[in-house]
Amino acid sequence: MKKLDLVIIGGGPAGMAAAVAAYEKGVRNLLILDREPQLGGILEQCIHNGFGLHRFKEELTGPEYAARFAEKVAEYGIPCLLNTMVLDLETESDGTKIVTAVSPQEGYLKLNARAVILAMGCRERPRGALNIAGTRPAGIYTAGAAQKFVNIKGQMPGKRVVILGSGDIGLIMARRMTLEGAKVEAVCELMPYSGGLTRNIVQCLADFGIPLKLSHTVVQIHGKERVEAVTIAAVGPDRRPIPGTEEKIPCDTLLLSVGLIPENELSRQAGVEMDPVTGGAVVDENRQTSIPGVFACGNVLHVHDLVDYVSEEAEIAGKQAAAYLDGCRMDAEMFPVSGKDGVRYVVPQRIRKGAAPFALYFRVGDVYRDVRIVVECGGKTLVSRIKKKVAPGEMETLPLKAEQVSQIDGLVTVRLEQKGAE
Amino acid sequence: MKYDVAVIGGGVVGSMILRELSRYQLKSILLERQEDVAMGASRANSAIVHAGFDAKPGTKKADFNVKGNALMETVAKELSVPFCRNGSMVLAFSDEDLETLETLRLRGEENGVPMLRILCPEEVWEKEPAISREIKGALWAPTGGIVCPYELTIGGIENAMDNGAELKTNFCVTGIRKDGDSFVVVSPEEEICASYIVNAAGLFADEIARMVGDDSFSISPRRGEYELLDKTQGTLVHATIFQPPTKMGKGILVTPTVDGNLLTGPTSEDISDKEDTETTAAGLDKVQKLAVKSVPGINYRNVITAFTGLRACPDSGDFVIGPAKGEPHLIHAAGIESPGLTSAPAIAPEIVRLLGEAGLPLHPKEDFCPNRRPFPKFREMSDEEREALVQQDPRFGKIVCRCETITEGEVLEAIHRNPPARSVDAVKRRTRAGMGRCQGGFCGPQVVEILARELGIPMDEVTKSGGKSRMLTGKTRGEGGAI
């Protein structure tokens, strides 16, 4: 069995940045595994620009952003096995990790690793999870699958489109399909606010005159062979359709952009403790999971809207995996972190006693204006910050300085103080 | 081209009959109106191999159910189709229900169902800890089982074809006329000749009967809606959990599937359109509300799909098995509603016997092989088997469907084995690619590409399930390729 110090599962932006960071900290016996034929992850199909504003202070396309990291990987000579699907991850009693993978070139592989970084990204929520009544004809796709057809395969999934869900991928695809000559009839969003970035709502919908129907959902799909129409309806505060508001929209395609789910089957098999809210692993500020030597970063840990933060997070995981391989044990006492009063989740979920300065990443559960974000520990306020607006579609970050971190001696909570939800 | 027997309908009943016919020195053909087999009730049902305590003693249903249950194990093994004798339970929620259980038990014994027993609540919970604390007892039928209904249908047809039988899909029988002693079976595109006909057309069997002037029965559709859940829910129960039959119907069942998912349903609603396989908001609501009555812990956030099956209910209330009125060379296997899946392996030899009685010469084939070559299932293999398979054929090293761990090699087998898969759904039924948590989000584009390549057609001609169900509408403006 091949022996490695570090195996990185997933060669998207998270996996690449983690590998580069680990290399820069001296790790040499490492390997990136990805099931796609190239590095880059989901970015390869995101040919729009808008990547890298924070990190590189310029607007790159997805593939351009990915290329910056892929070039580093090549420059350092970090080995990658592509077209390689990881099937299983196990931990032996002595802490060694066994990674099982398969590829047409390499065959069926078992790798032995001292540390593993999970960077598998996420997948889209399918129709089933929504329980839309009606037929099951051709023409229903997740927005990401449609994006792959259009941008990678050069094929149009349809000509007249309704999009359910206003997540970023749905918004981007509304514009993409329009530019390719399709008519996007509407984007329906169940919630009273969009789940996407404000800039995407403006640039992808408003600029093209595509209606965004907030508090609306698709209640029925029509058509036996191919989609012929969908019926949409307004929903009340309980998110249930309001009888009498139904409207039938003729179309041949329904795209779903109703959420992303971290791709954690491997993590679950390995026995990593999971956070039911994020759908990702529970990690400490080093991005180490409940299994020593297993780290997680990027969309597999929690869904990010901006890739810049993915890279940032992955670098933490890469560096700390290197430290772990150097023999640094991260088994100090842990303090839990949790969100309340409008804060839906916080990553990391735990902080080690004596931690170095770090940042908290979190999401809110609703749109709030003029709020104060408060980070507390044992009655002490560590940090507080005023924001004009926070929304579920935009992740918040809050860095803690050394003197703030040093005050942590118990449960840390992140909460909102506000005048009232919208 | 003249056939000895034409079987109309490629459901599980037609499949088992075709296979039974392929044991004899006969030229047989199966005619199916859809682009693939197993497109009717045989793909959308509860997949239960019933023990046999439901049907009234003395009916054909009772008889074939018990016989079919006993045959299923062998048939599934020969066809290498997943089957599991997981046992069935009928729950009682009241004293009145307990009386119903007793009636069912007696009825089962009269039908010849072995090992029936009434369990007290503690015994039930010991077997099935997830079951509601409100129950008063349960009827336990250890011979109940589960099977994959479409794989059984497909497997039977493949085995029949390996033994010389033929299949024509996209052949919708619209008329039957007599030409001397034989039948001319007509579709809008072509005609075939056959000496005998078996009518296994499911919901449309009454229409086939009318084509030869037999109006002795009619069939009406009854909708049953289901919700299928992720494998995380698949281990909640081990046995199939029924609710007691009441005046309101049979209730909602909760069962694991042979693939490890959890299936809940069906509703029961008479409708008029034989092709209306829509799901309804009210129906799905009802499934959820009633299923949690039996198993309160079901987490419906893990639903991966919902579907509808249409029962072919005969007005007589029992299976219609026998020669057509006034046409002794046409044998009906009609009105095969539940427990039709269970009964199919027993109905088939009976139909062949009736064909013999009607004059069809039955000479066994010496080289008949009952076994179907197993369909390779990478996900179920051991490390050593996987290693060997990938070494032998690298296409088994390319994972196409990540949720179900399906390889390109399997997709290719589905396309190139009999009955051949020609659409995305046909590949899905044979391999499970697209049946997992992401429901084809990841593998859809790849399966379309492989189908186009293997069938030698452009990608935008690939369909979801034949006809006009095209997956794509043409090239992008940039006209394809990587951008």
Ligand SMILES: Cc1cc2nc3c(=O)[nH]c(=O)nc-3n(C[C@H](O)[C@H](O)[C@H](O)COP(=O)(O)OP(=O)(O)OC[C@H]3O[C@@H](n4cnc5c(N)ncnc54)[C@H](O)[C@@H]3O)c2cc1C
């Ligand atoms: C449509 C879309 C539009 C976006 N728009 C923007 C934008 O405008 N600006 C912006 O900053 N961000 C944007 N993002 C977000 C950004 O692209 C993601 O946050 C980022 O790609 C996540 O990186 P990742 O490495 O965690 O995951 P991914 O990019 O998904 O990479 C995960 C990799 O892991 C591999 N993998 C998974 N499981 C296995 C396995 N078992 N074996 C082998 N390999 C495996 C996958 O093949 C993949 O290559 C967008 C995202 C999407 C989907």
Ligand SMILES: Cc1cc2nc3c(=O)[nH]c(=O)nc-3n(C[C@H](O)[C@H](O)[C@H](O)COP(=O)(O)OP(=O)(O)OC[C@H]3O[C@@H](n4cnc5c(N)ncnc54)[C@H](O)[C@@H]3O)c2cc1C
């Ligand atoms: C909701 C539901 C739940 C059920 N649960 C169970 C269960 O748990 N256990 C059990 O044992 N049974 C169950 N059943 C019953 C079982 O599914 C059926 O009895 C069985 O599938 C019937 O098979 P079939 O071949 O007769 O019909 P079908 O599978 O419907 O096949 C008939 C075929 O004939 C074709 N056809 C029709 N007209 C024409 C034509 N003119 N020309 C050519 N082809 C034609 C159709 O396209 C179709 O493929 C259930 C049924 C339903 C609907």
